[in-house]
Every structure is written in structure tokens, then in C-alpha cells.
């Protein structure tokens with residue numbers, strides 16, 4: 001009974017904030033797993049959280065900034081052909097800025113705010129990553145590296161970036177623009193709603209300078225089957241000859257070696273020898289493969 005009461009009290013306590021606002025706030029519930037990896041039982045996640053350590057090349061924190069980024073289907077409505085988007089597609093900060101990102105997922109699916117290309121000695125896999133199933137809010141902090149660079153920010157859930165959830169974050173002046181950012185840069189593959197599929201295929205063929213496609217072969221006719229001739233192997237293959245030769249050469253040596261040994265000792269010795277020969281063969285083959293890969 002006490003168990004039931006305490007469970008209900010806990011449930012009530014945790015559901016209170018949900019009544020107070022229309023999304024779940026994950027910030028107070030995160031458990032620290034070390035190396036900037038925070039997680040909670042409700043599926044909220046922060047990776048690469050770094051509020052303290054300065055990246056190499058930063059003498060001090062240049063500025064402290066806080067942003068709130070929304071993610072959701074409704075932010076893609078203004079972008080033709082897109083399905084998901086952040087409410088902001090471009091960010092710009094001074095190098096060595098301490099940046100706190102409050103990420104609000106307005107959808108009833110999972111979304112991420114994932115930044116790539118950060119220094120790997122400070123951010124595992126070079127990533128700063130907020131992720132939560134919505135509607136929910138999650139926050140994390142990072143310190144931006146020095147230098148002018150453009151960083152990719154996206155949602156890595158299958159097809160979400162391709163469907164529009166993509167942005168760029170410029171540190172300093174940045175180093176160019178990334179493609180296919182809704183309303184910022186042109187798509188790599190431009191959408192064309194007037195062309196039909198056969199026309200599109202024809203156009204793609206012409207652009208790739210490919211020969212005319214082969215006419216479709218009728219599958220009802222079976223091609224004549226060519227009989228396969230198996231050549232019989234001779235009893236004296238190359239391997240046999242080498243084996244015999246080795247045997248003749250090694251026999252006197254072995255006879256000398258085995259003199260005075262018991263049968264068990266001889267068997268043990270032969271076993272060891274075979275083992276080391278196999279090992280030698282394997283390492284030789286491995287070295288050969290390695291040298292061929294270079």
C-alpha cells in the first residue's frame with residue numbers, strides 16, 4: 001500500500017510541470033553520465049555538454065549567449081516541399097562564445113539539434129547534440145572553438161534533414177555556406193514539379209552522357225544454357241609435388257631430431273611444428289594482404 005502511495009505521489013510531482021506548460025521540461029531531470037553525456041528516463045539526451053573547458057586557442061570566453069531553437073513540422077510550412085524545420089536556419093557567434101541552446105521540440109516525434117565538426121578532444125565524435133521526443137524542452141551548453149568556420153546543424157533522425165531540418169552555425173565569419181538549407185542556400189538537387197518521371201529519367205540520362213537505355217528483354221524466353229565442363233585434376237598436382245619434395249628434404253633432419261625421443265614426444269613435437277607453420281602461413285598471408293592494401 002505504501003508503495004502505491006509513494007508511486008502516486010511521485011507521478012503527481014512529475015506530472016505537475018506538464019500542467020504548467022504545454023511541453024515537458026527535461027532540464028531538471030538529466031543524469032550525468034560523464035564526458036558531457038546527459039540523459040533522462042524520458043528519452044531526453046545531451047551529448048558533448050561543455051560549460052567549463054575552453055577549446056585550444058581560446059584564452060577566455062568571448063561572450064555568453066543563450067538561444068532558444070524550436071523544431072517542428074509547422075516551421076517547414078513556409079518552405080515548399082519541406083516537411084520538418086528549425087525555426088531558425090542560420091546562427092552566427094564570435095569565436096570562443098559560451099553558448100547555451102534551449103531546444104524545444106514542438107512535434108510529437110523525436111527531433112535533434114546536432115552540431116558537427118567540433119574539436120574531437122573536447123566533444124566526443126566532434127558533436128554537440130540535443131535530442132528529445134516532443135513536445136519537450138532540453139538544454140545544453142558548449143564553448144565554440146576559435147577560428148572562422150561554418151558548422152552543420154541538423155536533425156539526424158532518418159530523412160529529417162533531407163526534409164528540411166538543417167541549419168548552419170557560423171563561428172566568426174564562417175568558411176562558406178552549406179547547401180540545401182531552407183531559404184538560405186540552393187538545393188543540391190533542385191525540385192521540379194512540372195517535369196514527369198519519364199522526362200526526368202531522359203534528362204538525367206542525357207546529362208550523365210549515358211548511351212540510350214537497352215530495350216527491355218522479354219523474360220519469357222530462356223537463354224540456352226551452356227554446358228559446364230569440369231576439367232579433371234591430375235593426381236600429381238603442383239602442390240603434391242612440392243609436398244613430396246619438402247618431405248624428402250626434411251626427412252633426414254627429422255630422423256636426426258627424433259632419435260632418442262618417445263612416440264608421444266614425437267607426436268607433441270610434430271603438433272607444435274604444424275601449429276607454428278600454420279601461424280607463420282597466416283601471418284605471411286596477412287602481411288601480403290596489408291602490403292597490397294597500401
Ligand SMILES: [Cu+2]
Pocket residue numbers: 084110111112155156157160165
Ligand atoms: Cu527530426
